[in-house]
Amino acid sequence: MTAQLHCFGESGHSYKVALMMQLTGHAWQPVFVDFFGGAMRGADYRALNEMAEAPVLVEDGQVLTQSGVILLHLAEKTGRFMDGDRNEILRWLFWDNHKGSSQFGALRFLMNFLPPEKRPAEVIGWLQGRCKAALKTLDQHLAGRDWLAGDRPTVADLSCCSYLFYPEPFGFDRAAWPGIDAWLGRIQALAGWKHPYDLMPGNPADRAAKEDA
Ligand SMILES: N[C@@H](CCC(=O)N[C@@H](CS)C(=O)NCC(=O)O)C(=O)O
Numbered sequence: 001m002t003a004q005l006h007c008f009g010e011s012g013h014s015y016k017v018a019l020m021m022q023l024t025g026h027a028w029q030p031v032f033v034d035f036f037g038g039a040m041r042g043a044d045y046r047a048l049n050e051m052a053e054a055p056v057l058v059e060d061g062q063v064l065t066q067s068g069v070i071l072l073h074l075a076e077k078t079g080r081f082m083d084g085d086r087n088e089i090l091r092w093l094f095w096d097n098h099k100g101s102s103q104f105g106a107l108r109f110l111m112n113f114l115p116p117e118k119r120p121a122e123v124i125g126w127l128q129g130r131c132k133a134a135l136k137t138l139d140q141h142l143a144g145r146d147w148l149a150g151d152r153p154t155v156a157d158l159s160c161c162s163y164l165f166y167p168e169p170f171g172f173d174r175a176a177w178p179g180i181d182a183w184l185g186r187i188q189a190l191a192g193w194k195h196p197y198d199l200m201p202g203n204p205a206d207r208a209a210k211e212d213a
Contacts, residue, residue, distance in 0.1 A: 003028040003059035006048065008035050009203040010113070012105050012163040013067045014055035015196040020071055020158050022199055023192050024078040032201040036113070067101075068093045071155040081158060084150025092148045092156035099134045104163035107131050108170040112204075128171045135177055142179030146186060153190065161187050165196060168204070 003021065007014030007030050021028040033039055033054050040052045049056045049065045057064045057073070064070045071093070075082040082089065096102075107127045110119055138160065141148065148156040164172060164184055174181045187193065197203040 001060055003057055004031050005029070005200075006031045006033050006056040006058070007054050007200045008033045009197050009200045009206075010166075011035065011054045011200070012101055012108075012166065012196070013053070014200060015162045015165070016067045016101075016159045017055045017057060017070045017074070018196070018199045019162070019194070020074050020081065020155065022194055023158075023190055024074065024080045025192070026074060026078055030200050034202075036202075036207060068097055068155075068159065071159060075155050081153060081155045083152045084147075084154050084156075088149040089154045089156045093159050095137075096156070096159045099130075100138070100160050101163050103127060103131050103134060104170060104172070108163060108166065108168055111170050112168040131171060135172065135180065139177040139179040142183045146183070148183075153187065157183070157187060162196070 003026065005014065005017055005021070005028055007018060011033075018028075018030070020026070033045070035054065039045055040054070046052055048063065051065060053065065055065070055067055055070060057070045059073075064073055071081075074080075107124065110124050110127070147153050148160060161184060163170075164174070164180065174184065
Protein backbone atom coordinates (compact mmCIF):
# COMPACT_ATOMS: atom_id res chain seq x y z
CA MET A 1 0.00 0.00 0.00
CA THR A 2 1.18 3.52 -0.75
CA ALA A 3 2.76 5.06 2.33
CA GLN A 4 1.11 8.18 3.71
CA LEU A 5 3.27 10.90 5.19
CA HIS A 6 1.53 13.34 7.53
CA CYS A 7 3.57 16.45 6.93
CA PHE A 8 3.66 20.11 5.93
CA GLY A 9 6.08 22.01 3.73
CA GLU A 10 7.72 24.06 6.46
CA SER A 11 8.52 20.95 8.51
CA GLY A 12 12.20 20.13 8.15
CA HIS A 13 11.76 16.94 10.13
CA SER A 14 9.13 15.82 7.61
CA TYR A 15 11.37 16.85 4.72
CA LYS A 16 14.02 14.29 5.74
CA VAL A 17 11.49 11.50 5.26
CA ALA A 18 9.88 12.94 2.12
CA LEU A 19 13.35 13.36 0.57
CA MET A 20 14.31 9.77 1.38
CA MET A 21 11.13 8.49 -0.31
CA GLN A 22 11.66 10.80 -3.27
CA LEU A 23 15.28 9.68 -3.75
CA THR A 24 14.47 5.98 -3.42
CA GLY A 25 11.29 6.03 -5.53
CA HIS A 26 9.34 4.65 -2.56
CA ALA A 27 5.60 5.07 -3.27
CA TRP A 28 4.10 7.70 -0.97
CA GLN A 29 1.57 10.44 -0.76
CA PRO A 30 1.48 13.47 1.53
CA VAL A 31 -1.33 14.10 4.01
CA PHE A 32 -1.31 17.80 4.81
CA VAL A 33 -1.09 18.68 8.51
CA ASP A 34 -2.36 22.20 9.15
CA PHE A 35 0.24 23.00 11.79
CA PHE A 36 -0.31 26.77 11.55
CA GLY A 37 -4.07 26.26 11.85
CA GLY A 38 -3.57 24.34 15.11
CA ALA A 39 -4.40 20.87 13.75
CA MET A 40 -1.75 19.20 15.87
CA ARG A 41 -3.24 20.40 19.10
CA GLY A 42 -6.49 18.50 18.48
CA ALA A 43 -7.47 15.10 19.91
CA ASP A 44 -7.55 13.52 16.43
CA TYR A 45 -3.91 14.28 15.79
CA ARG A 46 -2.86 13.19 19.27
CA ALA A 47 -4.64 9.90 18.65
CA LEU A 48 -2.36 9.48 15.63
CA ASN A 49 0.79 10.68 17.41
CA GLU A 50 0.75 11.16 21.18
CA MET A 51 3.85 13.34 20.76
CA ALA A 52 1.81 15.79 18.64
CA GLU A 53 4.56 16.19 16.05
CA ALA A 54 5.12 15.76 12.32
CA PRO A 55 6.18 13.63 10.56
CA VAL A 56 4.03 10.55 10.93
CA LEU A 57 4.37 7.73 8.40
CA VAL A 58 1.48 5.31 7.98
CA GLU A 59 2.41 2.25 5.98
CA ASP A 60 1.03 -1.31 5.87
CA GLY A 61 -0.95 -0.79 9.07
CA GLN A 62 2.08 0.57 10.92
CA VAL A 63 2.15 4.08 12.35
CA LEU A 64 5.69 5.41 12.74
CA THR A 65 6.82 8.66 14.31
CA GLN A 66 10.18 10.34 14.91
CA SER A 67 12.02 11.11 11.68
CA GLY A 68 15.08 9.08 12.72
CA VAL A 69 12.98 5.96 13.29
CA ILE A 70 11.16 6.48 9.99
CA LEU A 71 14.43 6.94 8.09
CA LEU A 72 15.77 3.67 9.52
CA HIS A 73 12.50 1.91 8.65
CA LEU A 74 12.74 3.18 5.06
CA ALA A 75 16.42 2.22 4.83
CA GLU A 76 15.46 -1.32 5.80
CA LYS A 77 12.57 -1.42 3.33
CA THR A 78 14.44 0.05 0.38
CA GLY A 79 17.94 -1.23 1.11
CA ARG A 80 19.24 2.31 0.51
CA PHE A 81 21.14 5.00 2.40
CA MET A 82 22.61 2.72 5.11
CA ASP A 83 25.84 1.95 3.29
CA GLY A 84 28.36 2.72 6.00
CA ASP A 85 29.25 2.03 9.62
CA ARG A 86 25.92 1.71 11.46
CA ASN A 87 27.20 3.27 14.67
CA GLU A 88 28.58 6.26 12.78
CA ILE A 89 25.27 6.72 10.94
CA LEU A 90 23.32 6.54 14.22
CA ARG A 91 25.78 8.91 15.90
CA TRP A 92 24.92 11.65 13.37
CA LEU A 93 21.20 10.88 13.46
CA PHE A 94 21.19 11.34 17.24
CA TRP A 95 23.37 14.44 17.02
CA ASP A 96 20.97 15.92 14.50
CA ASN A 97 17.98 15.31 16.74
CA HIS A 98 19.70 17.01 19.67
CA LYS A 99 22.04 19.67 18.32
CA GLY A 100 21.15 20.07 14.64
CA SER A 101 17.62 20.08 13.23
CA SER A 102 15.91 20.49 16.60
CA GLN A 103 17.74 23.76 17.21
CA PHE A 104 17.71 25.01 13.60
CA GLY A 105 13.95 24.37 13.42
CA ALA A 106 13.21 26.14 16.70
CA LEU A 107 15.32 29.16 15.75
CA ARG A 108 13.76 29.42 12.30
CA PHE A 109 10.30 29.23 13.88
CA LEU A 110 11.05 31.99 16.39
CA MET A 111 12.60 34.26 13.77
CA ASN A 112 10.09 33.79 10.97
CA PHE A 113 6.80 32.23 11.98
CA LEU A 114 6.01 33.99 15.25
CA PRO A 115 4.39 37.41 14.89
CA PRO A 116 7.21 40.01 15.09
CA GLU A 117 6.00 41.40 18.43
CA LYS A 118 6.22 37.93 20.01
CA ARG A 119 9.77 37.09 18.95
CA PRO A 120 11.88 36.69 22.11
CA ALA A 121 15.16 38.51 21.43
CA GLU A 122 17.09 36.92 24.29
CA VAL A 123 16.06 33.38 23.46
CA ILE A 124 16.84 34.01 19.80
CA GLY A 125 20.31 35.32 20.68
CA TRP A 126 21.05 32.30 22.87
CA LEU A 127 19.80 29.84 20.27
CA GLN A 128 21.81 31.55 17.53
CA GLY A 129 24.95 30.81 19.54
CA ARG A 130 23.95 27.17 19.91
CA CYS A 131 23.19 26.86 16.18
CA LYS A 132 26.48 28.46 15.22
CA ALA A 133 28.32 25.92 17.37
CA ALA A 134 26.37 23.10 15.70
CA LEU A 135 27.15 24.44 12.22
CA LYS A 136 30.82 24.59 13.16
CA THR A 137 30.75 20.94 14.23
CA LEU A 138 29.12 19.95 10.94
CA ASP A 139 31.41 22.10 8.79
CA GLN A 140 34.57 20.81 10.46
CA HIS A 141 33.48 17.20 10.15
CA LEU A 142 32.79 17.72 6.45
CA ALA A 143 36.21 19.22 5.73
CA GLY A 144 37.96 16.67 3.55
CA ARG A 145 35.07 14.22 3.32
CA ASP A 146 32.08 14.04 1.01
CA TRP A 147 29.51 12.46 3.34
CA LEU A 148 28.90 12.43 7.07
CA ALA A 149 29.27 8.70 7.71
CA GLY A 150 31.43 6.84 5.22
CA ASP A 151 31.99 7.12 1.50
CA ARG A 152 28.38 7.30 0.38
CA PRO A 153 25.28 9.31 1.27
CA THR A 154 23.29 7.79 4.14
CA VAL A 155 20.24 8.62 6.21
CA ALA A 156 22.63 10.67 8.39
CA ASP A 157 23.10 13.11 5.51
CA LEU A 158 19.37 13.22 4.73
CA SER A 159 18.61 13.98 8.37
CA CYS A 160 21.25 16.62 9.02
CA CYS A 161 20.71 18.59 5.79
CA SER A 162 17.00 19.21 6.09
CA TYR A 163 16.68 22.69 7.62
CA LEU A 164 19.66 23.97 5.67
CA PHE A 165 17.70 24.04 2.40
CA TYR A 166 14.98 26.41 3.61
CA PRO A 167 14.97 30.04 2.46
CA GLU A 168 13.73 31.67 5.71
CA PRO A 169 16.65 33.37 7.48
CA PHE A 170 17.83 31.96 10.79
CA GLY A 171 21.47 33.01 10.75
CA PHE A 172 22.69 30.28 8.41
CA ASP A 173 24.61 31.73 5.48
CA ARG A 174 25.62 28.85 3.25
CA ALA A 175 28.54 30.76 1.74
CA ALA A 176 30.12 31.16 5.19
CA TRP A 177 30.47 27.40 5.69
CA PRO A 178 32.46 25.88 2.76
CA GLY A 179 32.28 22.27 3.97
CA ILE A 180 28.51 22.45 4.45
CA ASP A 181 28.02 24.35 1.20
CA ALA A 182 29.83 21.72 -0.90
CA TRP A 183 28.02 18.88 0.91
CA LEU A 184 24.59 20.47 0.32
CA GLY A 185 25.56 20.78 -3.34
CA ARG A 186 26.34 17.05 -3.45
CA ILE A 187 22.95 16.26 -1.90
CA GLN A 188 21.21 18.53 -4.42
CA ALA A 189 23.00 16.63 -7.19
CA LEU A 190 21.50 13.26 -6.12
CA ALA A 191 19.10 12.00 -8.82
CA GLY A 192 15.56 13.17 -8.03
CA TRP A 193 16.45 15.74 -5.33
CA LYS A 194 13.71 18.26 -4.68
CA HIS A 195 13.37 21.33 -2.50
CA PRO A 196 11.05 20.91 0.53
CA TYR A 197 8.45 23.31 -0.86
CA ASP A 198 8.33 21.28 -4.09
CA LEU A 199 7.87 17.99 -2.22
CA MET A 200 5.31 18.64 0.49
CA PRO A 201 2.07 20.66 0.65
CA GLY A 202 1.99 24.02 2.41
CA ASN A 203 4.49 26.87 2.45
CA PRO A 204 4.69 30.49 3.63
CA ALA A 205 3.58 31.84 0.22
CA ASP A 206 0.36 29.75 0.34
CA ARG A 207 -0.42 31.04 3.81
CA ALA A 208 0.25 34.66 2.82
CA ALA A 209 -2.08 34.26 -0.19
CA LYS A 210 -4.85 32.89 2.06
CA GLU A 211 -4.43 35.76 4.54
CA ASP A 212 -4.72 38.27 1.68
CA ALA A 213 -7.84 36.62 0.21
N1 LIG B 1 12.44 14.60 16.90
C1 LIG B 1 11.24 14.74 16.13
C2 LIG B 1 10.91 16.21 15.99
C3 LIG B 1 9.61 16.44 15.28
C4 LIG B 1 9.17 17.89 15.36
O1 LIG B 1 9.56 18.65 16.25
N2 LIG B 1 8.36 18.26 14.39
C5 LIG B 1 7.83 19.61 14.39
C6 LIG B 1 7.50 20.03 12.98
S1 LIG B 1 9.00 20.19 12.04
C7 LIG B 1 6.55 19.60 15.18
O2 LIG B 1 5.71 18.79 14.93
N3 LIG B 1 6.44 20.51 16.15
C8 LIG B 1 5.26 20.62 16.93
C9 LIG B 1 5.58 21.14 18.29
O3 LIG B 1 6.74 21.15 18.69
O4 LIG B 1 4.62 21.52 18.95
C10 LIG B 1 11.43 14.08 14.76
O5 LIG B 1 12.57 13.97 14.34
O6 LIG B 1 10.45 13.64 14.16
